[in-house]
Amino acid sequence: MGTAEATLRMDSMEVKDEWQDEDFPRPLPEDGDGLTDTRTNPPTTLNVGETMAQRKRRTLVAPDMNLSLDRSEGSVLSDDFLETPDDLDINVDDIETPDETDSLEFITNGNELEWEDDTPVATAKRLPGESEEEERDSAGKLWRTVLIGDQEQRIDMQVIRPYLRVVTHGGYYGEGLNAIIVFSACYLPDSNCEDYAYIMENLFLYVVSSLELLVAEDYMIIYLNGATPRRRMPGISWLKRCYQMIDRKLRKNLKCLVIVHPTWFIRTVIAISRPFISVKFLDKIRYVQTLEELSEIIPMEHVQIPECVLQYDDDKIRTQKERLDLEKQATPIPAKERPKSMIADVSRDM
Incomplete structure (x- = not known):
């Protein structure tokens, strides 16, 4: 024992x-x-050996x-x-237990999550012809492959290079990413140029792919019709195909189609296009006579207006002013009525 x-x-x-x-x-x-x-004593240097x-x-x-x-x-x-x-006695009351504050500090200390703001910044985007890679074939042509809807399309970038300014990004309006898409008809090719149908075919694919790239939410199209000769006006069949190829979501998100400097020809084209254009789409069309009137609708800081359109707008305003001045000068001033003769009234009474 x-x-x-x-x-x-x-x-x-x-x-x-x-x-x-x-x-x-x-x-x-x-x-x-x-x-x-x-x-x-501890060494002052590290002795590796x-x-x-x-x-x-x-x-x-x-x-x-x-x-x-x-x-x-x-x-x-x-x-x-x-x-x-x-010595073996333990006082339970003397044991320190964590309170609610300690528990919260334990949970939050070192475990705080940092959240980043994922809201996209409203910055102007590049067009497809400015950022994506191009492929050159054996013949020396530049090609770009784009996805329109669910179909893959190839664009001949070399043939449409002089006409890329047809579609530009004009910034944003309102709150959020409401894009302004500017379509300058004056940059379209002449209908009498060589391979006009082939150029318009590739330009059509470029315009549609640009819309899908530039548009994130709601958007507005500014159609600059001024200073565009009739030989550069797009045909009805081309406009019809553009409308039908645009994704349904893009047509739905289009809030307004502003036509600047409308002419009788463009009004006629829209009237003829009524059979294949929905009524809702027609209700979104708005006509604007001058650039000053356009500036009352959207911010103009990032809208690229061609020089010929600016000149056309100045000429139109000056012409309207001259016409008003001529109308004022041509309007005759009504002659004052002469007073009635008192002698005639006296003789009639007698």
Whole structure:
């Protein structure tokens, strides 16, 4: 019984061992007591070539103990090594428990999520001919592959290069990404030019693909009709195909089609196009007579107006002013009525 009790007391003792850098224990030295630290001052430079054998070891020496089984002072059976019940008492009230504030700090500290603003910035986009890669075939032609709807189309970029200014991005209006698409009819090719049908075919694909690229939400089309000779006016069949090839979502998101400087010819074309154009689309058409009137509808900072259209607008305003002046001069001033003769009235009474 005494041997078993001694064994239990030996297990509860804290024995100080020597630990090496390799984490393997070594026998305790027989002489010396206390903590012996034979380390030198820490080096000021890093000695990369230092070996494990050259490292100094720290030695922990256990104090002297009396291993006899009697209850003499220092013995393993003495009362000094016995834990009293008071030592084992734990006051639960003294234990610090985290409150709600600590819990919130634990949850939020170091675990805060950083959210980025994914709202797209209203910046002007590039056209397909400005950013995408082009392929050159063996004949030297430049081709671009675009996706219109669900179909893949190839555009001959070399043949339409002089007419890329037909479609431009005019910035945004209102709140959000409401794009302004400017269509300048004065940049269309002449109908009497060589390969006119082939040019208009590729230009049609370019215009439709540009709309799908530039439009993110609602949008408005500004059709600059001024300074466009009749030989450059697009045909009804070309306009009809453009309307039918445009995705249904794009037709729905179109809020307004503003026709600037309308002529009797463009009005006639729209009237003839009524059979294949929906009534809702026709209700979105609006006519504007001058650029000043257009500036009251949309911001003009980023709208690229061709020089010929600006000149046409100035000439039209000057012509209207001259016409009004002529009308004012040609209108006759009504003559004043002469007073009635008093003699005639007197003779009639007699």
